[in-house]
Amino acid sequence: MDAVPPNGDRLLHMLGALANPHRLRIVAALASRRNYVSQLARDLGISRPLLHMHLQRLESAGLVSGVLEVSADGKAMKYFEVAPFTVALTPTTVAEAASTLTPDPPEAKD
């Protein structure tokens, strides 16, 4: 149950993924039960393409994961569930993460 010390870039990715009200609600909804895209869009009251985009962002950050399943009546349905992430955010942990950030790309040469 210990929080894995995250790489700075990975932490940055996770923070960016969570820094959005829709995505917080998505994580919250999936925390209670797994769900498929269309139903989740209806539950949250947002458009399906928009939800699709947010899910992509969350999945690329490793916060949720989706699996394609075929329901009893033959429909292809993509079920998403939360990943069991754990991140402690304090000045100290941020300092550790920041020390492992990839440096700024200096300058594109001509």
Place this chain on the structure above:
Amino acid sequence: MDAVPPNGDRLLHMLGALANPHRLRIVAALASRRNYVSQLARDLGISRPLLHMHLQRLESAGLVSGVLEVSADGKAMKYFEVAPFTVALTPTTVAEAASTLTPDPPEAKD
């Protein structure tokens, strides 16, 4: 030392403030020692106006705080230091925070 359960909007604000490589480095730098703006800009290798903007964002989220002091030689210098924030990020805490988010503004009426 217990993590205060943050209001959803406040958490969102903090996440947005931390989701940037410069701001992670700023928090990291201030975690080791307080510093004033111009010196911090030199330390981090970024422009002073840019740092000023990032500090504003961090301060408005309550992650750092700045005080204006007058040095021995009469210069007005703004010293920043980190606030002792503590946030635990898990599916459960996110779900709790999301439940206290301010709802979407429905629609501007005509």
Place this chain on the structure above:
DNA sequence: AACATGTGTAAGGCTGCTCTTACATATGGA
């Protein structure tokens, strides 16, 4: 007076995020 240091901020450009609309595809049932 001119310079070096500190502060703040406005203007403008560029980029990326956010969101809607629209199209494309597949399957089961009426």
Place this chain on the structure above:
DNA sequence: TCCATATGTAAGAGCAGCCTTACACATGTT
């Protein structure tokens, strides 16, 4: 066949975030 469900994605508008340049002001030193 047509409709309802599910999936994905491309195109474009609008807005916020990020960053540089340039200006403003104040103070101690040369």
